[in-house]
Amino acid sequence: MTNRQAKLMQGNEACLEGAIAAGMRFFAGYPITPSTEIAEGASERLPLVGGKFIQMEDEIGSMAAVIGASLAGLKAMTATSGPGMSLKLENLGYASLTEIPCVIVNVQRGGPSTGLPTSPAQADIMQARWGAHGDHPAIALYPNSVSEAYSVTVTAFNLAEKYRMPVILLMDEVIGHMRERVVLPDENELQIIDRTKASVPPEEYLPYKADPDGGVPEMPAFGEGYRYHVTGLIHSENGFPTTDAEKTAILLNRLMKKIDNNLDDIIKYQEDSLDDAEIVLIAYGSTARSAKSAMDMAREQGIAVGLFRPITIWPFAEDKVKEIAGKAKKIIVPEMNLGQYRYEIERAAAGKCEVIGINRADGEIITPEDIFEKIKGVL
Amino acid sequence: MTSNLVKSYFRMDKLPHIWCPGCGHGIVTRAVIKAIDELELDKDKVCIVSGIGCSSRAPGYLDFNTLHTTHGRALAFATGIKHANPDLEVIVITGDGDCSAIGGNHLIHAARRNIGITAVAFNNNIYGMTGGQYSPTTPTGDKGTTAPYGNIDKGFDICKLAQAAGASYTARGTVYHAQLLTRLIKNGILNKGFSIIDAVSVCPTYYGRKNKKGDAVKMMEWLKDHAVNVAAAAKLPEEKLAGKFLIGELYHNPQPEYTEEYKKITESLRRG
Structure with missing residues (x-):
């Protein structure tokens, strides 16, 4: 097993490697301690595997770019810490409602506000659940070692793709910056889940058609001939805005049921x-x-x-x-x-x-x- | 009679639109699809991305890949799409508040990167969707519901802002000069880098009424009387230009495009 060599890795590095192994091919970020090594690594590694990196003008923009890239068909991720996470929340809510798969890494540091940039904290736990406004589903995972920073990142992508939603990967400054001996799994041994593309021709496709009891709609990429509409307004299964109370309830209920009906798979x-x-x-x-x-x-x-x-x-x-x-x-x-x-x-x-x-x-x-x-x- | 152009590019079942009687946004939207039609772009490869506001409802009516995002963020979402798949033709529909207030940071940085996106700013000098608050392009002294005694802010010139930030194509049209507007959008799409077209629209309902500008026709006449083509302006003495504004292609200076530059890096790494 020559490719299962032991390595000395940092948590942030392992997270990036896990993401790439999971198929991440787009990263947009903004410098922030203690997550910056993930962006630095992505800028170096992604062009080597045919992926795209971009340093955006701010945290809001990097979350937006991630969602755009995911719609264009790439598995996408961003990484940040407290002050940046607060800014990501606007478009995190957008990704929840529009059901765009993506992974958001939050390497937690002391807060509130600018807080303690180089010190560990675990104080964004409730933010991960309730940070974005409005009722919305949430998945947040938290590794406790460098090795798990790799494997749990793979899981984060799998859940994001399977349930079509943003997944938060929580770490803390200790896990992010710690170096440990790790033996990475052979990439061929990893189970990788990709979003379900459209199974019907464009004229029959409805972007948010799914079993009301927690179903996950199919998701072709922009450019693949389906020409659908995505909006952060409450929408019906055809993707267009509605203010109809019954349709609103059906949508929000389905979003929550994606989690509630699959607790054994997610937890x-x-x-x-x-x-x-x-x-x-x-x-x-x-x-x-x-x-x-x-x-x-x-x-x-x-x-x-x-x-x-x-x-x-x-x-x-x-x-x-x-x-x-x-x-x-x-x-x-x-x-x-x-x-x-x-x-x-x-x-x-x-x-x-x-x-x-x-x-x-x-x-x-x-x-x-x-x-x-x-x-x-x-x- | 619905024109073939509208039938070909609108999602007819999504009409009627939400815009008020006399609103100029329909004219700008038509100029966008006319430009796309004349360029014979593949509908499947066109993405129209918008933010929030009156302008930003336009993509919902159009038969392309359409994305109605969060307030001010259209250019950042569009950047993700274009970078992820440079083969897509990405057009951003935004408003004056959307692109130069809450989205100002994304505007200057999309321009700075010179990424291959064409932005059309539906500029009606007001926040219409929320009922008529002053925007960064409301002229100084004019009124809005949040400027009851007159606006003391100075307005942005969206084209100058984008040019200074690095855009390789800037132009201004109006809803009176509809054919020119179409040409400008077309040339903006043809420009490989970041293009912005300031499409001066009219809002008789809020901006017009609040500022006693008359009805939509009067406001269109005002555009006709006060817009000076940039070529004509070059020959006019300065005093003749007082109180006027320039339309036409204001700046075009092709520069390396972002996704092409990124591709060069990827290819050089592949060659080792």
Whole structure:
């Protein structure tokens, strides 16, 4: 297996390589710490594989260019961090409503505003779900290692193409800048999903015709002879604007059902030592690494601690968290924010067990010792 | 009687359009399709991209690949399309507010890149869709619903702005000079790089009424009386040009086009 050499890679580099392996051939971006290495890498790598890179005039424009390129038939991605993510939201909402597949990477840094540009944070969790205005579906994934930065980026593209929607790949400054030994999979072993092109001739094609119960419409590219209309206004299945209440409800319902009907396909997580766990740590991204170490420290002392690590942040693994809350005595949620995901976990736990946060939003990571101390404190 | 031109290029089932009686936007839209028709462009390869506003509803009526985007962002979406597939003929329909206020950054950078997009600015000096607020092209002193005592802002000259930013073709037409407008759009499409055509339109409903400009016919007459062709203007003394504005091809200076330059990089890498 000569092509499975071990490499020393940075999280941002692995994300880019995963994207290219998934078929990404268009990247539009704008410089921002700590995601810039993804744009730099894309500018170098894409022309080598027949792809296109462009540095746009701003974050809004780069999100717009990504959507345009996707409509023109290329798998497309952009990468940013907090201040840029806030600007992407306008066209992220557009991509949700118009069902244009694309991937948006947010390497999180301290906020709000310009915040702490070179420090890690996990404070854009709720933004990833609710940032764009209006009711809309959301998928957000979060790797916890360099290796996963590669594989989860591939998954992000697959979900974007399969469900025709923007997918947010959350990372944090630690995952983005960390270097680790990785063994990348052989590209031939990867499962790659491409959007479904039109199965009917142009005269029969309706761009938003799909099963109202969460169906995904077919998507030919601009230039392939289908001459359809795309608008950010509420539209009927023919793609043209409507203000009809029933048609509006059908569209929004279908968009939400794309997620709700496919939770098992979309939700990925890792369980570690949950069977006998009295205390369950729920952690994601780089904080899950500290949680894993804290769990090992606790287990060494005979404390029954388990770890639940969501890889899919949105949609939320509600059933799984309910199950955990029904069995565990306590749930501890360490996160580099002031308790964003904890709100969601408390909602699912619904009082069945105590949910305790460990929170930092000061640019410092949560260490294994911080978590271990909390475990001992709640015993 | 609907003309064959309209039948050939409009989505007839999407008519009637939403524009007010007397609005000039239908004339500009016709000039766009007339230019496309005369150039015999392949409908399947034409993408019409718009932002938000009265102008930006035009693509919905037209039988091409059409994209109605977010406010001000049409040129950025169009840049993605053109860069992804340079074989597509990308035409942007925008308004004065859409392209020179909220979308001003995208305008100057599309011009700077000289990317092969033709933008037609339906310029009616007002935000019509929202009911008549002053825009970056509302003349100083004129009124809007947000300038009840007269606008103290100075207006943009969209062509000068685009030229300064690097556009390789700029032109101005009006809805009175419809044939000229068609020619200018045609030449804009033929120019390989970034082209912008400032299409001076009329909004009798909001701008006209608020500023006592009379009905649509009066406003068209005003365009006729105040527009001076750039060739004629060159021979006129300055005092004769006071209060007038220039129409015609204002600037044409072919420059390397963005996607062709990118292709050169890709090909040089392939040759190793």
